[in-house]
Amino acid sequence: MEHYFGDNQYQGVSHLKGATGIYQERFSTVADISDHLSEVCDLGTTEFAFTCTARMKDAVSDVCKLRNLNLHPCLPYAHDVNSKISSLGLPAALRAEIASVGARNFVRAIVEFPVKRYQALWEILIVSQLSGIEISKIKSVGLLNVAFDFLLGLGRYDVINAFHCAVKSLTGKNTWFYTMNCAQAIDVLTEAKMTDATVVSNINTAGFRMNPSQGQVLSALKKANRPSVIAMSVFAGEGLSHDFQKLINNIELQGILFGGADLAKVAKNIEWCQTHSRVS
Amino acid sequence: MPISAVIIGGGRIALSHLPQIMSSKNMYVGAIVEPSLSSRILLRLLTRCRVYKSIDTIDLSDFDVAYILTPPASHFHIAQTCLNNGVSCFIEKPMTISGERTAKLSSLAREKGLHLQVGYVYRYHPIFKELMKIVREESFGKVKTLSVEFFGRIEKGGDNSWRNKGVASGCIIDYGSHAIDLVCAVLGDITLVSVDTILKEPATGVVDAFDATLTSQNDVSINVKCNWRMRNYRKATLKATVVFEDGTTITASTDNTILKNGEKLFGLSNLVTDVPFYLRGEEFANQQIELERAVRSLGSFDCHGEKVFSQNICVDTVIEEILEHA
Numbered sequence: 367m368e369h370y371f372g373d374n375q376y377q378g379v380s381h382l383k384g385a386t387g388i389y390q391e392r393f394s395t396v397a398d399i400s401d402h403l404s405e406v407c408d409l410g411t412t413e414f415a416f417t418c419t420a421r422m423k424d425a426v427s428d429v430c431k432l433r434n435l436n437l438h439p440c441l442p443y444a445h446d447v448n449s450k451i452s453s454l455g456l457p458a459a460l461r462a463e464i465a466s467v468g469a470r471n472f473v474r475a476i477v478e479f480p481v482k483r484y485q486a487l488w489e490i491l492i493v494s495q496l497s498g499i500e501i502s503k504i505k506s507v508g509l510l511n512v513a514f515d516f517l518l519g520l521g522r523y524d525v526i527n528a529f530h531c532a533v534k535s536l537t538g539k540n541t542w543f544y545t546m547n548c549a550q551a552i553d554v555l556t557e558a559k560m561t562d563a564t565v566v567s568n569i570n571t572a573g574f575r576m577n578p579s580q581g582q583v584l585s586a587l588k589k590a591n592r593p594s595v596i597a598m599s600v601f602a603g604e605g606l607s608h609d610f611q612k613l614i615n616n617i618e619l620q621g622i623l624f625g626g627a628d629l630a631k632v633a634k635n636i637e638w639c640q641t642h643s644r645v646s
Numbered sequence: 647m648p649i650s651a652v653i654i655g656g657g658r659i660a661l662s663h664l665p666q667i668m669s670s671k672n673m674y675v676g677a678i679v680e681p682s683l684s685s686r687i688l689l690r691l692l693t694r695c696r697v698y699k700s701i702d703t704i705d706l707s708d709f710d711v712a713y714i715l716t717p718p719a720s721h722f723h724i725a726q727t728c729l730n731n732g733v734s735c736f737i738e739k740p741m742t743i744s745g746e747r748t749a750k751l752s753s754l755a756r757e758k759g760l761h762l763q764v765g766y767v768y769r770y771h772p773i774f775k776e777l778m779k780i781v782r783e784e785s786f787g788k789v790k791t792l793s794v795e796f797f798g799r800i801e802k803g804g805d806n807s808w809r810n811k812g813v814a815s816g817c818i819i820d821y822g823s824h825a826i827d828l829v830c831a832v833l834g835d836i837t838l839v840s841v842d843t844i845l846k847e848p849a850t851g852v853v854d855a856f857d858a859t860l861t862s863q864n865d866v867s868i869n870v871k872c873n874w875r876m877r878n879y880r881k882a883t884l885k886a887t888v889v890f891e892d893g894t895t896i897t898a899s900t901d902n903t904i905l906k907n908g909e910k911l912f913g914l915s916n917l918v919t920d921v922p923f924y925l926r927g928e929e930f931a932n933q934q935i936e937l938e939r940a941v942r943s944l945g946s947f948d949c950h951g952e953k954v955f956s957q958n959i960c961v962d963t964v965i966e967e968i969l970e971h972a
Contacts (some may be wrong), residue, residue: 376661378880390880445880451658453801457684468847497647519665546924574915602915 368621369639370438370596371406373416375627376425377445392627399425402627407433409633409638415542415566415623417443417510418495430503437518438542440508441495447512449460467494484528485535494530506564507533508542515545530560542566542596548575555593564620571613572603587617594620606638637642648674649706649941651769652733654701654724655715656680657659659738659765659792662926663713664693669923672938677690677704696881706731711761711941715739715877718814729754735943736762740823743814745963752955755777763933764958766827768900770932772917774828777886777898781832786894786906790860792833793869798882800874816846816853818968820874821882826860826964828886829870830957833862838964841971845873853972860964 376399378390393399403414403425415438416422429435430448448457464472470489480488492507509529517525526543533541541563545551548567555563571588575579587595597619606622622639626632649672653660656678672742678697680686686697689932698704701724708711712728714721714737722742725735729751741748749893755762768774781789784801798821829836843857855873862868897905902914921931 390878448658449801451661455657455682455685456661456688457682460688473910486844514666517660519669519923519925521668522692550923573918573920575919575924576923577920578922 367619367639367642368413368500369411369636370413370415370623371403371411371632372598372622372623373422374401374625376422377417377419382417384638389627392638395522396424396428402629404430404433405629406632407419407435408472409629410636413438413621413630414435414503415508416439417441418420418499419443419446420498426499430500435503436479436505437499437503438506438508439496439499439504440510440542440544441512442511442513444512467491482528484525485532488529488532489536493495498499500503501537504537504539506540506542507537508544508566511544511546514543514551515547518545518547518550518554519619526554527558527560530563535541540564543593544598546575548595549582552586552589552592552595554589556589561591561593564596566596566623567597568599568602569595569597569614571605571609572606574599574602584613584617587614596620596623598623601628611642613641647936648672648712650674650676650703651711651713651749652676652704652706652709653678653695653713653715654716654728655713655738656697657715658683658818660689660713660715661862662930663715664926665724665833666923666934667713670934670938672942676709679704690941701727709733711937712929716793717812718743718819722751725751726754727859728961729758729760729762731907732758732760734944736765736826736937737765739764739827740764740819740960740962741958743969744968745959745966748962749959752959756955758773759944760957761937761938761944762958763937764827765933766824766831766961767927767929767930768824768828769831770930770936771900772914772919772932773898773902773904774831774884774886774898776904776917777888777896778832780896781888786890787892789833789866789888790866790891791869791889793831793871793887794825795870795887796821796872796882797876797879797886798874799879807902812960816972817872817874818853818856818972819965821874822856822870822968823961823965824884825870825872827957827961828884829860829862829868830960832888833864833866833868834953835860835956836860836868836964838967841968846911846972849883856968856972858968870930921943 375389376393412434413436418439418441421465450462454462467490475486475490530541543551543563544566551565568575600622604610624635651673652666653675675695678689678695679701680689680697681699687968690697706728709930711734714724714735721737725737728735839859839861841858844853845855846853854875857871861869883900887895887897889895895907904911919928921928924931
């Protein structure tokens with residue numbers, strides 16, 4: 367089973383263990399991150415999914431000088447989005463974003479809007495967020511749940527589709543959609559014929575954040591002609607284990623996304639993935 | 647028939663509520679009211695809902711519920727107008743900035759048989775619901791002391807929001823209301839004993855931190871500490887520590903764990919947290935579910951609602967008293 371290494375520990379995010387403070391201290395510099403990531407690469411990881419922040423892009427750039435790593439950047443950084451909108455309000459936050467992508471690029475997107483609609487806006491945002499990342503190493507571009515689930519809730523499937531089209535037109539690569547609403551995401555993407563996209567969502571034995579319920583998510587996963595799915599938050603409950611294997615019985619998964627600060631545990635999880643196939 | 651909603655206030659918190667509301671098959675957003683033209687344009691583009699400049703331009707009686715998501719100083723008048731038009735209200739916290747006004751709104755809602763709910767979202771957080779259950783069932787005996795901390799890091803540069811200017815500015819209202827409501831949710835009505843520390847930003851006089859002592863109706867000693875200028879906090883974190891008579895300490899936190907005497911008792915993944923739609927957290931979804939339940943059961947006596955009315959008044963009274971010290 368393919369494994370993808372994630373960056374939650376580098377961002378100080380710890381949904382299950384309450385280790386936020388520990389992670390923030392351990393990975394406080396770019397060198398801390400790139401050193402750890404290099405060691406993870408040496409354990410056999412070749413795929414890395416990360417949020418596009420300046421810090422992460424610097425760390426990735428360092429690691430890629432000496433190691434072969436396929437990159438799966440995703441956007442936007444939730445903390446930045448929340449912070450900007452909280453302190454500036456939505457219109458001013460958008461103006462700040464326009465300033466960061468450049469007024470000329472924004473005008474071009476507006477000119478193209480009648481034809482390309484939201485794809486034009488996504489394209490300038492994606493180009494801005496991916497700047498500094500070696501394009502040849504990018505294998506997918508992801509839309510994080512802060513944005514995807516926001517649009518899903520509003521019913522703006524057209525804007526989601528526009529992101530998908532923007533990624534394809536700019537990079538020719540796969541689109542990943544991160545979501546806490548797996549069943550609905552699969553249904554919406556299938557209905558909108560975005561079955562070449564990938565859904566990244568929680569799948570674990572505890573049913574942790576498998577919404578609306580573990581049962582409904584597993585049913586959605588068994589549907590034919592659906593988008594690919596990558597499992598994340600797999601350590602809630604029994605972790606990567608015989609029980610997990612049983613849970614995903616007869617379900618095809620593209621792979622598993624996990625992070626971790628403890629290299630021994632990361633090694634063990636990599637080994638599990640290497641010894642288990644994508645279809646049970 | 648879906649519940650018809652009007653959203654009053656199209657700022658930051660509206661962006662958290664709108665997807666939660668619009669994703670629900672039980673809800674229909676009939677209108678959004680927002681005074682800023684640029685915000686109205688963006689909201690119209692995003693939501694495809696009808697947008698209006700003020701509540702004077704809509705017929706409030708068309709709606710079952712109003713989500714009042716405006717700055718706190720405006721809550722009383724808007725809520726009073728809505729209730730007088732037969733519209734139940736969800737109001738972002740605090741309900742008002744005066745215990746007396748909160749009591750008036752509660753009384754009006756009761757008289758009209760309408761639902762009144764405040765956005766004290768942590769009441770609906772699975773970890774804190776579990777804590778409330780432990781206390782209610784006296785799983786570890788009676789409560790001796792309770793301390794609540796709400797720490798975070800607000801970015802101040804360029805912030806012209808109501809958080810930093812005006813009568814409702816400062817962390818007493820923004821953080822304190824959440825912390826004090828959690829105390830009420832765990833222990834019931836409380837009274838202020840003393841305000842022990844107030845820290846203000848020298849340039850603006852805005853309160854950045856405070857520390858207060860309170861007591862419950864059955865004499866439990868309570869300490870509340872809030873600080874929104876903690877550098878090492880990536881996001882706002884609410885933590886409640888309860889000491890029981892038998893010496894057990896339980897700490898519950900938005901880090902999604904409950905510790906007993908320092909050891910992990912359980913985490914979020916040990917609880918059933920399924921929600922129909924997840925955006926910012928289970929607590930937001932659970933809060934919405936409660937609103938829908940309450941609006942659908944209008945007319946039937948709701949003792950839970952009565953208890954919460956009392957606690958809302960209590961929170962705003964205590965907040966008002968702390969503000970007097972600032």
